[in-house]
Amino acid sequence: MNVEVKLRVSNIEKSFPGVKALDKINFAVKKGTVHVLCGENGAGKSTLMKVINGIHKPDSGQILIDGQVVEISNPIQARSLGISMIFQELNYMPEMTIEESLFVGNWPKDKFGKVDWKEIRKRTLTLLEKEQLSYDPETKLKDLTVSDIQMLEILKAISYNSDIIIMDEPTSAITQKEVEVLFKKINELKARGTSIIYISHKMDEIFRIADEITVFRDGCVVDSRPKDAYDMETVITQMVGRKLESVFQKEDIKIGGTVLQVKGLTSDGKFDNVSFEVSEGEIVGFAGLMGAGRTEVMRVLFGLDPYQAGEITIKNKNVNIKNVKTSIDRKMVMLSEDRRRFGIIPVRSVRENVSLSSLRKFIYDGRLHPEVENQTVTDFCKKMNVKTPDYETSIEALSGGNQQKVVLAKWMVTNPDILILDEPTRGIDVGAKHEIYKLMTMLAKQGKALIMVSSELPELIMMCDKIYVMSKGKITGVLRREEFSQERIMAYATETISQEGVNQ
Amino acid sequence: MSKVNKQSLWTSIKSKYSIYFVLIVLFLVCWLANENFVSVENIKNISTQISVGTILAFGQTILIISGMLDLSSASVLALAGVLSVSVYKMTGSLLLAFVAAILVGVICNILNGLMVTRFKTPPFIATLAMMTIARGAALMYTNGQNIYQIGAYIKFGQGRILGMPTPVIFMVTLLVLTWYLLRHTVFGRSIYAIGGNEEAANASGINVNRIKMQAFIINGIFVGIAGVLFMSRVNGGMPNGAVGYEFKALTAAVIGGTSFSGGIGTASGTLAGAFIVGFLDNIMVLVGVNSYLQQIVRGAIIALAVIYDIWAKTKRTKRKLGSAEAK
Amino acid sequence: MKKWLVIALIVSMMASLLTGCSQPAPAAAPAEPAAAPTAAAEQKEYRVAYIARAQADSFAAWLANAVKEEAAKYDNIKLDVFDGQANDDTENGLIENAITNKYDVIIVQPNNGEAQRPYVEKAVAAGIKVITTNARISGIPGSSSVDADPYMQAKVNCDLAVSQVPQNAKVVVLMGPPGNFHADARRESWKKEFFEKRPDVKIVGEEIANWNKDEAMNYMETWVQANDKIDAIIAMNDNMAAGALEVIKDNPKFKNTLAYGVDGTAEACLLIEKGLMTSTSLQSAYDLATSLLDTTNKLVTGAEKEINMDIDCPLITKDNVQKYIEMHKKAGAIQ
Numbered sequence A: 001m002n003v004e005v006k007l008r009v010s011n012i013e014k015s016f017p018g019v020k021a022l023d024k025i026n027f028a029v030k031k032g033t034v035h036v037l038c039g040e041n042g043a044g045k046s047t048l049m050k051v052i053n054g055i056h057k058p059d060s061g062q063i064l065i066d067g068q069v070v071e072i073s074n075p076i077q078a079r080s081l082g083i084s085m086i087f088q089e090l091n092y093m094p095e096m097t098i099e100e101s102l103f104v105g106n107w108p109k110d111k112f113g114k115v116d117w118k119e120i121r122k123r124t125l126t127l128l129e130k131e132q133l134s135y136d137p138e139t140k141l142k143d144l145t146v147s148d149i150q151m152l153e154i155l156k157a158i159s160y161n162s163d164i165i166i167m168d169e170p171t172s173a174i175t176q177k178e179v180e181v182l183f184k185k186i187n188e189l190k191a192r193g194t195s196i197i198y199i200s201h202k203m204d205e206i207f208r209i210a211d212e213i214t215v216f217r218d219g220c221v222v223d224s225r226p227k228d229a230y231d232m233e234t235v236i237t238q239m240v241g242r243k244l245e246s247v248f249q250k251e252d253i254k255i256g257g258t259v260l261q262v263k264g265l266t267s268d269g270k271f272d273n274v275s276f277e278v279s280e281g282e283i284v285g286f287a288g289l290m291g292a293g294r295t296e297v298m299r300v301l302f303g304l305d306p307y308q309a310g311e312i313t314i315k316n317k318n319v320n321i322k323n324v325k326t327s328i329d330r331k332m333v334m335l336s337e338d339r340r341r342f343g344i345i346p347v348r349s350v351r352e353n354v355s356l357s358s359l360r361k362f363i364y365d366g367r368l369h370p371e372v373e374n375q376t377v378t379d380f381c382k383k384m385n386v387k388t389p390d391y392e393t394s395i396e397a398l399s400g401g402n403q404q405k406v407v408l409a410k411w412m413v414t415n416p417d418i419l420i421l422d423e424p425t426r427g428i429d430v431g432a433k434h435e436i437y438k439l440m441t442m443l444a445k446q447g448k449a450l451i452m453v454s455s456e457l458p459e460l461i462m463m464c465d466k467i468y469v470m471s472k473g474k475i476t477g478v479l480r481r482e483e484f485s486q487e488r489i490m491a492y493a494t495e496t497i498s499q500e501g502v503n504q
Numbered sequence B: 001m002s003k004v005n006k007q008s009l010w011t012s013i014k015s016k017y018s019i020y021f022v023l024i025v026l027f028l029v030c031w032l033a034n035e036n037f038v039s040v041e042n043i044k045n046i047s048t049q050i051s052v053g054t055i056l057a058f059g060q061t062i063l064i065i066s067g068m069l070d071l072s073s074a075s076v077l078a079l080a081g082v083l084s085v086s087v088y089k090m091t092g093s094l095l096l097a098f099v100a101a102i103l104v105g106v107i108c109n110i111l112n113g114l115m116v117t118r119f120k121t122p123p124f125i126a127t128l129a130m131m132t133i134a135r136g137a138a139l140m141y142t143n144g145q146n147i148y149q150i151g152a153y154i155k156f157g158q159g160r161i162l163g164m165p166t167p168v169i170f171m172v173t174l175l176v177l178t179w180y181l182l183r184h185t186v187f188g189r190s191i192y193a194i195g196g197n198e199e200a201a202n203a204s205g206i207n208v209n210r211i212k213m214q215a216f217i218i219n220g221i222f223v224g225i226a227g228v229l230f231m232s233r234v235n236g237g238m239p240n241g242a243v244g245y246e247f248k249a250l251t252a253a254v255i256g257g258t259s260f261s262g263g264i265g266t267a268s269g270t271l272a273g274a275f276i277v278g279f280l281d282n283i284m285v286l287v288g289v290n291s292y293l294q295q296i297v298r299g300a301i302i303a304l305a306v307i308y309d310i311w312a313k314t315k316r317t318k319r320k321l322g323s324a325e326a327k
Numbered sequence C: 001m002k003k004w005l006v007i008a009l010i011v012s013m014m015a016s017l018l019t020g021c022s023q024p025a026p027a028a029a030p031a032e033p034a035a036a037p038t039a040a041a042e043q044k045e046y047r048v049a050y051i052a053r054a055q056a057d058s059f060a061a062w063l064a065n066a067v068k069e070e071a072a073k074y075d076n077i078k079l080d081v082f083d084g085q086a087n088d089d090t091e092n093g094l095i096e097n098a099i100t101n102k103y104d105v106i107i108v109q110p111n112n113g114e115a116q117r118p119y120v121e122k123a124v125a126a127g128i129k130v131i132t133t134n135a136r137i138s139g140i141p142g143s144s145s146v147d148a149d150p151y152m153q154a155k156v157n158c159d160l161a162v163s164q165v166p167q168n169a170k171v172v173v174l175m176g177p178p179g180n181f182h183a184d185a186r187r188e189s190w191k192k193e194f195f196e197k198r199p200d201v202k203i204v205g206e207e208i209a210n211w212n213k214d215e216a217m218n219y220m221e222t223w224v225q226a227n228d229k230i231d232a233i234i235a236m237n238d239n240m241a242a243g244a245l246e247v248i249k250d251n252p253k254f255k256n257t258l259a260y261g262v263d264g265t266a267e268a269c270l271l272i273e274k275g276l277m278t279s280t281s282l283q284s285a286y287d288l289a290t291s292l293l294d295t296t297n298k299l300v301t302g303a304e305k306e307i308n309m310d311i312d313c314p315l316i317t318k319d320n321v322q323k324y325i326e327m328h329k330k331a332g333a334i335q
Helices: A045-052 A075-080 A098-103 A117-130 A146-159 A176-191 A203-209 A232-240 A294-302 A324-329 A339-343 A350-362 A370-383 A400-413 A430-445 A457-463 A486-493 B002-016 B018-033 B040-065 B073-091 B094-117 B123-142 B151-158 B166-184 B186-196 B198-203 B208-233 B245-255 B267-287 B291-326 C002-020 C058-071 C088-100 C113-125 C150-164 C181-195 C213-226 C238-248 C266-274 C285-300 C321-331
Strands: A005-016 A019-030 A034-038 A060-065 A068-070 A083-086 A164-168 A195-199 A212-217 A220-226 A258-267 A271-279 A283-288 A309-314 A317-319 A332-335 A418-422 A449-453 A466-471 A474-480 C046-052 C077-083 C105-108 C129-133 C144-147 C170-175 C202-208 C232-235 C258-260 C308-310
Touching: A005 A045, A005 A195, A019 A034, A019 A045, A019 A195, A019 A212, A019 A220, A034 A045, A034 A203, A045 A083, A045 A164, A045 A195, A075 A083, A083 A146, A098 A117, A098 A146, A117 A146, A146 A164, A146 A176, A176 A195, A176 A203, A203 A232, A212 A232, A220 A232, A232 A430, A258 A294, A271 A294, A271 A449, A271 A466, A271 A474, A283 A294, A283 A457, A283 A486, A294 A324, A294 A332, A294 A418, A294 A449, A324 A332, A332 A400, A339 A400, A339 B198, A350 A370, A350 A400, A350 B186, A370 A400, A400 A430, A430 A449, A430 A457, A457 A486, A466 A486, A474 A486, B018 B267, B018 B291, B040 B073, B040 B166, B040 B186, B040 B208, B040 B245, B040 B267, B040 C213, B073 B094, B073 B123, B073 B151, B073 B208, B073 B245, B094 B123, B094 B151, B094 B208, B151 B166, B151 B208, B166 B186, B166 B208, B166 B267, B186 B198, B186 B208, B198 B208, B208 C213, B245 B267, B245 B291, B267 B291, B267 C213, B291 C202, C046 C058, C046 C088, C046 C285, C058 C077, C058 C285, C077 C088, C077 C285, C088 C105, C088 C113, C105 C113, C105 C285, C113 C129, C129 C285, C144 C285, C150 C181, C150 C258, C170 C181, C170 C213, C170 C238, C202 C213, C213 C238, C232 C238, C238 C258, C238 C266, C266 C321
Parallel strands: A034 A195, A034 A212, A083 A164, A164 A195, A283 A449, A283 A466, A332 A418, A418 A449, C046 C077, C046 C105, C105 C129, C129 C144, C144 C308, C170 C202, C170 C232, C232 C258
Antiparallel strands: A005 A019, A005 A060, A060 A068, A212 A220, A258 A271, A258 A309, A309 A317, A466 A474
16 A cells, blocks of 8 residues: 555653553554544543644654644644544533534634624535534524534534544444434545544444554554454454453343333423333333434433323332432432433542432431441442542543443442433443443342443343334334344334334 | 652642642741731731631632522621611620521521522522612611610620630631531532532432522521621621622632632632631731732732642643543 | 412511611701791792712711701702712712702712712703712802811811820821722821821821721731830721721720721710720711701702802810710710
């Protein structure tokens, strides 16, 4: 191959006090290719990307663009060098409209130096049309879903006409349909000569989109090869540094009596007449396309939103879920899909985040018992395999996967009977995913009832005993384990077939 | 490796306690600047002078941590104070007067709390309204005139117990109370969570509205006590008293490291913040700095203290961020 | 339902607190009734706008109350009181409104004389009779004024201090807000009438306490630390003098400290009676009010066209303080 190198990173080193984050990193991205970076959370991928994007300054080493050594000291400079980055954790201003957010910091001006709103509207509409997105340019970001906003971020980077686009897990929050749009776009960009650095954990995706793959582990490059010289097994092995069973095997668990029974649950305008059952030791999946109403059902069930009709029965007792407290008291907890918004208290420590929902366990007899708290936090964090320098570190300093484990630890401390997991593996790496699957299996074994909402069909099929499929606020189908197949689930989700009797 | 660890331990201590370093450095500078600064009586004086503002600041600290604030505290202080003074003049009972002040503080803050929790008014607006209402009520009640001859009422603010001025004893007691509330109660933990991320706190089973209301009620108790101390210290019921004290209180809290974005702050930090301002005011009068220059210096030092504190904290976060990422 | 119950309860508690307590009525009838309105033939009622500097300022409030009561004695005068809220803009707006509403007389207690001057000129030009008071805005032809002379108010104290303050004395000075006419004029008087005549006296501390008792207390507490001896407290008003005295009242080291103020407030009179404070000069809101209404009456009845007068500023010392305590007792400010 004789393609010219667009970006080269040479002997980059970066240390943080006490830790070597990057150790003599070398790698090169060729012009007009997709270079996939994979590695477990904390392997150093994000740190390297932050170095390239000018957020961190390297201790030594060089960055070369088109063979020229460049000094990148901030993201704005990076952008002027043709580098754009789409972050995994989206930070956005909820009150901004779509058109404002697309052009923020980069406003087109008219000849008087005034922001040219007509031009903005025109360009926004062109962009949206080109990407086949049907948004109103005046919609506020807070009214959009996570996937919509991520799609906009991608649009924004494209609109800068960057030569190098860094995408940090761009598909972790978007639907299959949107993934297809994205991949189409990536191929277009490639054809135009843009280089793309693509960070992902999803093996099927990696092998669809990559030209070259570089594997990171513990701050070092393990290997870098063209895609054709790799197979999935090798990548996973290199990432974790040990042999993993490539597919997680669910164990057979005895299913006990019914724990949770929902009948005719209705929330006006969101979902209608939803009924389902979950038993001890059972993992029940909820499949469906984005906007099918799965998350909305779970929010109501957990007491975050009100409902207009329906009956909720927990352990044969009719319960009226008024707020989150009532459901926690009934030993029902929920891991939210939007971790930043509903999961973590960013400025507080790991310890405080873990103990937040069980404060009465540590605060009694009129005082806090730090030894009990520390012990519990340590135990549960170890069980969840949370990687953190110490438990007083603020949670926002952890990687996404570790934050998720902390939130899970918080719920485990309450010793729940029913766990609602809304997209529990979104945005976390293969190793952490396996840990979550293992934890779920362990919990099911303990006789807990689990509800898993996921957009990744393979994981639902692998983990669940029963899958409910939703479409447009209604349950359109229910499948037992022996009936599982991606095709059938998609058929119900798109309502190409429907099942009699499900909604009765 | 051990060198690295030692260094990071030092950095961590330095950043965690940065505001106390500022306080100690300022103390030493003051000591060098004037021989009268370090004396038992002068330190007692400074403590007495800052006590009313600091008690308000403890209430503010709780509110700011939970993502709110109280602009009405000085006005409610005046209303609670003048009503308390006149209750004393009518009944001759110090106890009733004390209770009356707390009652007024609590009632005004329940109204603040209702505005915020029931009617979803931003705390800035709700307490701004209360600020005007309470001051107006205090002036209306007294017809704008000071109430004199308050007799034994001055015991609250001018007495000494075992040589310690009573306002200082109140301040220390409320410091301990605030520390206890923030560290040892479910309420305290909930306050931090609400300020850090209200939606996540709610999704973790915390009754956000109830906790916010409790925060206002506690603030009300503090404001009531501050009202008694203020009026008793100036030996009169002054409806115009304590103008601007709400900003004194906010200043102490913010210098002490309480974050206006919520979720961060401690009672002892606030006390340190109050002492920084107290030392500064005291030393400038002792040295005889020009009155106009005093205001400039005060502003500059406040800005510097906060800049240093934020800088030290950012360094710590970056360090932790780095090490967590690299793992 | 529960919510409204709570609100109702709170409102009723507030109401009972506000009304249940006895009102410390500050301004009762002054000693003698003013000249009764004579012109019985003429039953015309004149509308008078009284624009106060700030109802939240205790002297201004006292004056406004006194003016209200004085006005009640005149059948031919209908008085409306407006609050300038210690804000030039507000006060200027109130003057403009009064012009638009065609008041017969506008009495202005300026927040800042120079800021109100053009508006007062405008009112005069509109043919309205204007009286400026506490402090007067001088040099506007056609307008009248009633004031106490701040220079004189301080001077009567200075004259006493010149002979009382010991040789080589150390004194502290408490000033009012900078830029305030009375604050500046009183300080100027102390400079000319006392410090220039007594070059041996040393100022060991001088601070702006903004007329406030609590600020004065804080400064005095610090000065006491730095000085073994303070021979005299020179305050531009009684509030600040009282604040400084609050600090040293039980301290034997400062038993002989002299203290001078201005205003003749109830508190100052009590302190003089107790021997803690040395002297003050009376700026009587009653006298001002009596003169203001008298002037108003003379202007509207056409008896005179323009009046500029100063009320007396009698010195209050231990010798004559009983008289003033009686005055305050009658007004209800002292029990």
